[in-house]
Amino acid sequence: MVAGVATVDSITNPDKMFTDGGINVIIDRVTKADGDQKTVTLSDGREIPYDKLLLGTGASPAVIPIEGHDLEGVFTLRSAPDAEKIRNFLEERKAKKLVLIGAGFTNLEVATLLCETKPDHYDVTVIEILGYPLPLMVDSDMGAQVQEHLVEKGFTMKMDQRVAKILGQNGVVSGVELASGETIEADMVLLAVGVRQNLELAKDLGLELGKFGIKVNKFLETSVPDVMAAGDCVEKYNLVTKKPVAGQLRGPAVIQGRLAAKRLAGYEIEFPGVLNNSAVRLFDKYIGSVGLTEEEARREGLEILCTTVTSRSKHGMIPGVKPWTLKLIFDKASHKVIGGQIVSDSVAPVKEIDTINALILGEKTIPELTTLMCAGNPDCSSEPSLEPITICAEQALQKLRT
Amino acid sequence: MQSGQRLVIIGMGGVGGPAAMLAKRLMPEVDVTIIREEERFIVR
Numbered sequence: 001m002v003a004g005v006a007t008v009d010s011i012t013n014p015d016k017m018f019t020d021g022g023i024n025v026i027i028d029r030v031t032k033a034d035g036d037q038k039t040v041t042l043s044d045g046r047e048i049p050y051d052k053l054l055l056g057t058g059a060s061p062a063v064i065p066i067e068g069h070d071l072e073g074v075f076t077l078r079s080a081p082d083a084e085k086i087r088n089f090l091e092e093r094k095a096k097k098l099v100l101i102g103a104g105f106t107n108l109e110v111a112t113l114l115c116e117t118k119p120d121h122y123d124v125t126v127i128e129i130l131g132y133p134l135p136l137m138v139d140s141d142m143g144a145q146v147q148e149h150l151v152e153k154g155f156t157m158k159m160d161q162r163v164a165k166i167l168g169q170n171g172v173v174s175g176v177e178l179a180s181g182e183t184i185e186a187d188m189v190l191l192a193v194g195v196r197q198n199l200e201l202a203k204d205l206g207l208e209l210g211k212f213g214i215k216v217n218k219f220l221e222t223s224v225p226d227v228m229a230a231g232d233c234v235e236k237y238n239l240v241t242k243k244p245v246a247g248q249l250r251g252p253a254v255i256q257g258r259l260a261a262k263r264l265a266g267y268e269i270e271f272p273g274v275l276n277n278s279a280v281r282l283f284d285k286y287i288g289s290v291g292l293t294e295e296e297a298r299r300e301g302l303e304i305l306c307t308t309v310t311s312r313s314k315h316g317m318i319p320g321v322k323p324w325t326l327k328l329i330f331d332k333a334s335h336k337v338i339g340g341q342i343v344s345d346s347v348a349p350v351k352e353i354d355t356i357n358a359l360i361l362g363e364k365t366i367p368e369l370t371t372l373m374c375a376g377n378p379d380c381s382s383e384p385s386l387e388p389i390t391i392c393a394e395q396a397l398q399k400l401r402t
Numbered sequence: 403m404q405s406g407q408r409l410v411i412i413g414m415g416g417v418g419g420p421a422a423m424l425a426k427r428l429m430p431e432v433d434v435t436i437i438r439e440e441e442r443f444i445v446r
Contacts, residue, residue, distance in 0.1 A: 018419070018422060018423070018436065021423065021426055021427075022426055022430070022434070023422050023423070023426050023434045023435070023436060024433070024434065024435040024436070025414075025435075025436055025438075026435060026436070026437040026438075027437075027438060027439070027440075027441065028437060028439065029439045030412050030437055030439075033412075040410060040412065040437070042437070048410055048435065048437070049408060050408050050409065050410035050435075051403065051404075051407035051408050051409065052403060052407070052408075052409045052410075053409075053410050053411075053412070054409065054410070054411045054412070054417070054418075054421055055412050055413065056411060056412065056413035056414075056415060056416070056417025056418040056421065057412055057413045058413055058415045058416075058417075079415075079440060080440075081440060081441070201412065230417045230421070231413070231415065231416050231417035232415075232416070233413075250416045253415065253416025253417050254416045254417070254420050256417060257416060257417035257418065257419070257420040257421035257424075258420045258421060258424045260417070260421050260425075261420075261421045261422075261423075261424035261425035261428060262424065262428065264403050264409060264425060264428075264429065264432075265403070265425070265428035265429050
């Protein structure tokens with residue numbers, strides 16, 4: 001939407017889809033929720049009674065409390081209205097110099113699409129407090145491939161840099177000053193430095209909260225009877241570490257929403273935890289990740305073993321063959337695969353990240369991965385002899401012996 | 403949930419929309435209401 005690739009109508013579901021299905025849709029702000037009376041109150045004072053309440057209040061973009069964050073032309077992006085505001089600003093101001101604070105996938109994807117729709121128009125600078133792009137998705141060795149590609153595409157990458165303040169003139173953004181003292185000119189600044197859970201109603205209801213949001217059991221039930229919660233506002237558990245995490249991605253939110261409905265209908269299906277599966281396209285690179293990165297695993301105190309293999313998107317003799325790199329992270333004690341990352345020059349291999357996801361869910365080990373047999377075809381997969389999951393596992397097997 | 407009971411869902415992002423649709427499909431006799439603040443919020 002920001003880049004004009006999609007319209008707001010094309011990415012939003014019409015209310016009619018719900019009302020035609022017999023669902024009541026109310027567009028209003030809930031100002032209060034009462035778990036004893038089992039009512040919610042709307043902004044006009046109307047009380048809506050419930051037998052069961054499901055909170056899906058989501059999260060809002062975090063704003064770093066630095067000077068200039070409230071200047072005109074400084075944006076965060078979370079919802080369709082945010083995208084409309086950014087699009088309007090870009091068009092009205094004919095903005096060219098874009099500064100992205102945060103090198104996560106939201107910022108980088110938006111900048112990619114803007115540059116693709118208006119080649120040679122934008123001058124993009126990316127500022128990241130950590131040492132490489134996509135630091136929550138991949139390790140530095142895989143991130144280096146991404147960084148190199150973005151630099152090839154004309155981005156200025158300011159990694160390992162802290163923002164001191166956002167500069168403005170007449171209330172409008174004009175630049176960003178780094179802690180190093182360097183100043184970067186900006187017509188627009190996009191801030192993507194994480195999110196905070198929307199917990200006002202949860203607090204109103206007296207729900208038990210954790211470090212990362214509303215505490216729920218495996219059936220998404222909160223500490224207050226007949227109140228469930230799901231999605232970004234809920235604290236989740238990392239499936240590998242079993243520790244609480246935020247896990248704020250759309251996939252888990254949708255799965256949790258549907259799981260809550262099934263629970264209310266009488267099913268007893270537990271939410272298994274999250275592995276933070278994610279994928280993004282940045283120009284000609286497709287990046288996917290799942291589970292723990294090497295750096296996360298080390299922070300958790302795990303002794304690990306990593307292997308990286310570069311393979312081919314098609315059999316070598318087929319025209320259009322492209323390289324792709326897979327990195328797998330194994331727990332040295334249990335030999336189980338606990339994470340995976342892919343950087344690919346074509347789209348098909350990136351979805352192998354879901355194979356890694358299934359292997360982690362199945363608690364598969366290095367020896368078991370050496371016998372994985374994938375569907376093979378000259379035009380749409382690596383040769384069986386170059387299938388990188390099995391080769392990564394074989395390399396890990398050899399490392400275990402040394 | 404029992405027939406005629408009322409399910410209220412707050413928020414219509416990744417959770418609310420799918421939850422409301424599936425709840426109504428699995429429990430057509432339950433009254434499902436979804437409340438959202440934004441004029442348009444759901445992203446497919």
